Amino acid sequence: MKLKKMPPGLTVRYREFPGILFGESDGRIYFDATLYIQKKEEAVNVSNVDIISGFECHFDWWIKNLSETCSIPLEDMIAEDADTGHLLLEESLDLLFIAYLEPIFSVYMLERISEMLINGVSLSDTALVMSVKDRFEKGDLIKFYEGDEEKQV
Known part of the structure; x- marks a missing residue:
């Protein structure tokens, strides 16, 4: 070595x-x-x-x-x-x-590769969360998450 x-x-x-x-x-x-x-x-x-x-x-x-x-x-x-x-x-x-x-990471990688081959693009969970966090206000996300459809962004 x-x-x-x-x-x-x-x-x-x-x-x-x-x-x-x-x-x-x-x-x-x-x-x-x-x-x-x-x-x-x-x-x-x-x-x-x-x-x-x-x-x-x-x-x-x-x-x-x-x-x-x-x-x-x-x-x-x-x-x-x-x-x-x-x-x-x-x-x-x-x-x-x-x-x-x-080992669960290998399952995650295979899922992301499959997503990329099917959709042409794949983002990590962290990238998705950061993108959403940068784009929307916390209150709007909470409303969306709680299913308040009349007040969704």
Whole structure:
């Protein structure tokens, strides 16, 4: 496993998953899988290494195919932070890793992909809520939600 140095100030990519942080090392984007696991309450009784090993085992076919498809050397798909010892996963593995730790998320992703293929577009629940929040007043939304049809916006 290659050693990498993650920069300080990692960034959030997905508002829905603020605990999965990304940074660049040697020209490649990684996320800190160890840190994400540590932030999840249900991971307390399982070691970080066991979770990553399980992910590697269960998603071996995906990891190899992403490596080949994206022209990323297989040895660059999983690395270790030289300073913290944290396991780092290449950015193309992010959604697979989230789905591995949160299986209901894989169902959600499949529903959104189906919606996109059927309707031509799909928005995350967060994007929909933020859009509605920005467009309508709270009182109007409450009236709509409560079914006051005469006073709907």
